[in-house]
Amino acid sequence: MRKLLVLVLSCGMIGCVHGRSSGVETVLQKLPGAEMGVVVFTKNTQHVLEFLASEVTAVEELVGGKVQAEIEEDLGFNPITVGGMVTAGLDPTRPLALWIGGSSPEKALFQGVLPIGERAAFLATLDKILAKGSLSRGSPIATAKGDWIGFSRTNGQKKEPAGGLLLQGKYAVFTNGEREQLQVFSTGPSVAQHPHLKTLQAASQGKGQVGFFASPKWLEKFNAESLSAMPVAAAVYGEVRMTPNKEVFMESLSFSLPETLVEARRFSPEPVGRVPGPKGALIAGTASYDLNALFAWMKRDEQMAKVLLEQEQRVRLIEPMLAHLGADLTFTIGVDGEPSNPMILLGSLFARLDLAGGDPKAALAAGIQAAKGMDLPLDKLKAVDGGYDLFIPPIVLIRFRTDDNALSIAYGREAVPDPESRLAKLAKGQAQAGFFDAAKVGRMMSKMLVKVPIAAKVGLVLQRYGAWETWSGPPDTITAGYGRLRISP
Numbered sequence: 001m002r003k004l005l006v007l008v009l010s011c012g013m014i015g016c017v018h019g020r021s022s023g024v025e026t027v028l029q030k031l032p033g034a035e036m037g038v039v040v041f042t043k044n045t046q047h048v049l050e051f052l053a054s055e056v057t058a059v060e061e062l063v064g065g066k067v068q069a070e071i072e073e074d075l076g077f078n079p080i081t082v083g084g085m086v087t088a089g090l091d092p093t094r095p096l097a098l099w100i101g102g103s104s105p106e107k108a109l110f111q112g113v114l115p116i117g118e119r120a121a122f123l124a125t126l127d128k129i130l131a132k133g134s135l136s137r138g139s140p141i142a143t144a145k146g147d148w149i150g151f152s153r154t155n156g157q158k159k160e161p162a163g164g165l166l167l168q169g170k171y172a173v174f175t176n177g178e179r180e181q182l183q184v185f186s187t188g189p190s191v192a193q194h195p196h197l198k199t200l201q202a203a204s205q206g207k208g209q210v211g212f213f214a215s216p217k218w219l220e221k222f223n224a225e226s227l228s229a230m231p232v233a234a235a236v237y238g239e240v241r242m243t244p245n246k247e248v249f250m251e252s253l254s255f256s257l258p259e260t261l262v263e264a265r266r267f268s269p270e271p272v273g274r275v276p277g278p279k280g281a282l283i284a285g286t287a288s289y290d291l292n293a294l295f296a297w298m299k300r301d302e303q304m305a306k307v308l309l310e311q312e313q314r315v316r317l318i319e320p321m322l323a324h325l326g327a328d329l330t331f332t333i334g335v336d337g338e339p340s341n342p343m344i345l346l347g348s349l350f351a352r353l354d355l356a357g358g359d360p361k362a363a364l365a366a367g368i369q370a371a372k373g374m375d376l377p378l379d380k381l382k383a384v385d386g387g388y389d390l391f392i393p394p395i396v397l398i399r400f401r402t403d404d405n406a407l408s409i410a411y412g413r414e415a416v417p418d419p420e421s422r423l424a425k426l427a428k429g430q431a432q433a434g435f436f437d438a439a440k441v442g443r444m445m446s447k448m449l450v451k452v453p454i455a456a457k458v459g460l461v462l463q464r465y466g467a468w469e470t471w472s473g474p475p476d477t478i479t480a481g482y483g484r485l486r487i488s489p
Contacts (some may be wrong), residue, residue: 023095024211027113028192030173031099032183037108038214039191041097043239045085045115047209049092051242052080058245058464058489063457075128089122091115091170099191101218102177111175111182122172126165135162145184196255200237203253203478208239216254232260233479243487250483256475264475266293268431274328275354275406276424278415281334282441284423285434290327295319317373321366326357326406332415332423338440340447350412360402364388431474432481439466439488464488 024043031039042048053068060067068078078084085092094115102109116122130137130151140147146168152159165174166182173182183190191197197213214236233254241249256264271288298304308315336348355363364387371378380391387401399410418424427433442462449455466488472481 023115025192027095027097027171028197028213029190030113030168030171030183031097031111031191032101032181032186033189033191033194034186035101035103035109035218036099036191036194036213036215037101037218038212039097039099040210040212042095042210044209045094045096046082046092048242049080049082049085051209051244053078054244055487056080059461062460062464074132075125077125086117087121088125089116089118089120091117094170101215109175109177109181111173111177114172114174116167116170116172119167137164140167148179150179194235196235197237200235200253200255200478203480204237204239205251206239208241208251210240210242211238212240213237234260245489246487248485248487252472252481252483254479254481256477256479258477261475261477264479266290267297268475269327270474271328271431273326273356273405274427275330275356275408275417276419276427277330277332277354277417277421278334278350278352279418279421280336280350280415281332281421281423281435281437283434283436284330284332284334284421285432286328286330286423286427287432287434288327289329291322291325295322314374317370321363321370324359324363324366326355326360326363328354328356328406330354330356330423334415335440335444336413338444338447340444342448345444345448348412350410350415352408352410352415354406354408354417356406358407360405360407363407364400364402426469426471430471433469433471435470436468437466438462438468442466 024041027041028039056068059065068080072078072084075088077087079088082092090096092115095113096115097113099111100108101111114122126137135151135153138150138152140149143166146166148164148166150164151162153162154160161178163174163176164179165172166179166184168184173184175182179185191213194213200213215234216232216236217234233256236252236254238250238252240251243249267290268288269290271286274286274288277284277286298308331351331353333349333351335345335350339345339348368378368381368388378390380393382389382391386403387399390398390400392398396411399408401408401410422435423433426435439462442459442464445459445462446456449459464487465485467486468484469486470481470483473479
């Protein structure tokens with residue numbers, strides 16, 4: 001359990017991320033551009049390993065785990081250290097990459113490029129890892145492009161192919177598919193030749209240690225009909241920069257074709273009157289979504305239209321409300337202080353949702369009428385100055401309020417919007433923004449669940465990785481989004 005906890009919290013929460021590497025293009029040339037879903041690559045492998053080793057060690061100290069020691073004992077090397085890579089026959093001074101794609105996401109094709117340091121050591125490591133997965137490798141077969149080594153899995157008396165790898169000088173290119181699916185045997189373009197890659201790389205700050213490049217269109221193959229009408233970026237490129245004991249910073253750039261950009265701007269108009277949100281939030285966010293445009297898309301989409309038709313009466317009831325709702329959304333969930341008792345926590349929680357723009361009073365009136373038409377329990381609904389109060393026994397009171405600018409739905413204490421709130425400052429000049437105060441959650445967990453060891457340890461980890469922020473600009477040909485995870489040593 002400790003091993004699992006460390007791996008999930010350190011790798012899952014942190015992710016992976018200075019300097020450009022001339023070897024990146026070489027690596028990307030070895031991966032296919034056709035049917036690409038996403039490719040993740042290191043620009044500075046050594047810095048990535050140093051960051052991961054530092055942070056995994058920190059998490060181990062917090063939760064009492066020994067994951068690295070156990071893995072090293074099992075494999076004979078530590079895969080997240082520079083020394084471990086050298087022992088495994090790999091070269092940590094050059095980039096590596098993992099590619100996911102194929103003709104169908106439901107049966108994804110995996111390929112990757114590993115930098116070889118010492119061939120004999122690499123093959124010995126490969127044999128050890130294959131044996132642990134009940135796999136074996138065949139003898140190298142010389143080809144014009146390198147030495148192919150096929151993998152197989154024994155199933156009873158039968159051996160089944162299970163991918164393989166191609167040794168090409170200083171690199172090993174592996175796949176879970178057939179040899180012919182490797183880029184080196186293809187006449188099609190490589191990832192390095194993708195038409196949008198250079199454009200997005202030129203727009204990037206270029207300061208990350210890890211990069212990724214993705215084709216959102218590939219995901220449409222999950223359900224092409226329901227996604228085809230949605231505005232999907234043609235390509236997304238990003239980089240992640242890591243600084244041990246300080247932060248993880250991510251930059252994401254999406255490239256949209258003109259026709260897609262028109263739809264994206266319709267769904268996400270520029271904010272005109274957003275409510276800033278109150279202070280004291282644990283989690284908060286703000287964005288602009290035109291619900292009428294979204295609803296119109298749902299009607300155009302074949303599969304969604306069928307669902308709406310099944311709920312035709314409800315749809316007719318809510319359409320008048322949607323017609324009056326504003327597009328600028330702000331939500332906040334917070335708690336007063338840092339309670340150490342669950343009952344005090346429940347009494348301290350507050351939440352607020354604001355929808356600015358449109359006709360707030362008409363939207364609320366239409367919403368009440370829709371609720372009545374659906375026979376929802378409104379016997380505890382009370383008209384008050386500026387709106388309504390809805391009491392839900394035994395203790396829940398939800399307040400609906402309107403003014404000339406916004407419709408507000410609130411629970412708990414009167415959380416007054418504050419132009420100097422953390423969300424307001426983060427969202428200034430941005431189309432979308434949000435944050436999560438994980439450190440505060442972690443401190444409360446450690447206090448309230450001190451007698452539950454695993455929960456208390458999760459609380460300690462949340463305190464270390466406790467400030468999460470994200471923000472992005474309005475839809476454009478290249479739309480920039482950013483994220484930051486601050487680390488508290």
